Each structure stands twice: as structure tokens, then as C-alpha cells.
Amino acid sequence: MLIKYVGRPSPWKGKTLYNIACNLKNRGEGRVVIRWSFANRYPEKCFYRLTKVEPDTTDPEFMRGSAWGLRVFRGKVYPKETKIETGNRADWRLIPREEEEEFCKLTEKDVYKRPEPPPREMTLPPLLGALYKQHLENKGESVEGPITVSLRLRRTKERNSATDL
Known part of the structure; x- marks a missing residue:
């Protein structure tokens, strides 16, 4: 059978x-x-x-x-x-x-270790930082040191979270 x-x-x-x-x-x-x-x-x-x-x-x-x-x-x-x-x-x-x-x-x-949370701020890359400084100087603002940008985290349907500028 x-x-x-x-x-x-x-x-x-x-x-x-x-x-x-x-x-x-x-x-x-x-x-x-x-x-x-x-x-x-x-x-x-x-x-x-x-x-x-x-x-x-x-x-x-x-x-x-x-x-x-x-x-x-x-x-x-x-x-x-x-x-x-x-x-x-x-x-x-x-x-x-x-x-x-x-x-x-x-x-x-x-033992399971939780991954480190993603950073809340980051410094701009050198070329982008120089362009942004030039843009601010054209507007009349002065900036010293590296430029940091705060990151906004949002949950997506994928497994990990995505970051936006």
C-alpha cells in the first residue's frame, strides 16, 4: 500500500x-x-x-x-x-x-548580553562639516570645533531600528 x-x-x-x-x-x-x-x-x-x-x-x-x-x-x-x-x-x-x-x-x-544602544549624536564627516560651516558663515553665524548632529531613531518593520539625520 x-x-x-x-x-x-x-x-x-x-x-x-x-x-x-x-x-x-x-x-x-x-x-x-x-x-x-x-x-x-x-x-x-x-x-x-x-x-x-x-x-x-x-x-x-x-x-x-x-x-x-x-x-x-x-x-x-x-x-x-x-x-x-x-x-x-x-x-x-x-x-x-x-x-x-x-x-x-x-x-x-x-550569558546573553544586550547590545549597546545606538548613539544619540554623531559628528559630521570632515567634508560635510566644512561645507556646513561655510554655509553657517555665509548666514553670519560662527561655529568652533566639530559639528555634532542629534540623531532621531525610529522603529521600522525590519529587525533593527533605522537612523535619520
């Missing part, structure tokens, strides 16, 4: 969190799991240390349930236990017990 698949292939490769937890002692309490898509998307570390997992026992494939854990997202450690909302996605990987300690150590490069 020929099987024909309809629709897009799933972007997730792996097992669900509940499927992993059901195969572990104490349902994975204290173990470290990662979402593979986060590991590929962010250079900083993202993982959960499981504190409680309750799989839905009526589901034979363990695709549903509830899970809680201590969250580390992009190197930021969240102090409170959080509910894991995406446990049903087949995107989870278990970190082996012998690699957990080394994996959970956070270094400088493992």
Missing part, C-alpha cells in the same frame, strides 16, 4: 518531554533536558532541570501531560519553578547524567 504524506514535514526532530520522562527513574526528576531548536537558535545555553513531570496516562504514546522545572534561558537563571508549556513538541533531548555538571556550568559567553 502506498502512503502519501500531506502537508509540511514537522520541524521538530526528537521525542516529547513526557516520552523521555516516562522512561526515566522518578519520571526524570532532577535531570537536565534541552529543546533542540533552542540549542540551534541561540548561542547561549537554554535548558530545564526537571522538578516534576505528570504524563497523561490515558495517552498511549505519552504525547501530553504537565511538567515543571527550573529554567535557564539564554544564560539567565530563573529562580522560580516554571511550568513547561512546550513539552508536547517532539523537540526534546536528554543530557546524559555524566555530562550534566559540565553542561550546566555557565561562563561569560553562555
Whole structure:
């Protein structure tokens, strides 16, 4: 019999969190799991240390349930236990017990740093500054030193903000 698949292939490769937890002692309490898509998307570390997992026992494939854990997202450690909302996605990987300690150590490069905000002022390039000084002198105004222009920032639909003069 020929099987024909309809629709897009799933972007997730792996097992669900509940499927992993059901195969572990104490349902994975204290173990470290990662979402593979986060590991590929962010250079900083993202993982959960499981504190409680309750799989839905009526589901034979363990695709549903509830899970809680201590969250580390992009190197930021969240102090409170959080509910894991995406446990049903087949995107989870278990970190082996012998690699957990080394994996959970956070270094400088493992913590997200916000980019510096763009400057609010800038000096004009030399040629443009000379032309602007000449323009001001023709109007009768005198200017000393480099000319600075304040920048007006506006949000655009693109990812970064654009600057205007």
C-alpha cells in the first residue's frame, strides 16, 4: 500500500518531554533536558532541570501531560519553578547524567548580553562639516570645533531600528 504524506514535514526532530520522562527513574526528576531548536537558535545555553513531570496516562504514546522545572534561558537563571508549556513538541533531548555538571556550568559567553544602544549624536564627516560651516558663515553665524548632529531613531518593520539625520 502506498502512503502519501500531506502537508509540511514537522520541524521538530526528537521525542516529547513526557516520552523521555516516562522512561526515566522518578519520571526524570532532577535531570537536565534541552529543546533542540533552542540549542540551534541561540548561542547561549537554554535548558530545564526537571522538578516534576505528570504524563497523561490515558495517552498511549505519552504525547501530553504537565511538567515543571527550573529554567535557564539564554544564560539567565530563573529562580522560580516554571511550568513547561512546550513539552508536547517532539523537540526534546536528554543530557546524559555524566555530562550534566559540565553542561550546566555557565561562563561569560553562555550569558546573553544586550547590545549597546545606538548613539544619540554623531559628528559630521570632515567634508560635510566644512561645507556646513561655510554655509553657517555665509548666514553670519560662527561655529568652533566639530559639528555634532542629534540623531532621531525610529522603529521600522525590519529587525533593527533605522537612523535619520
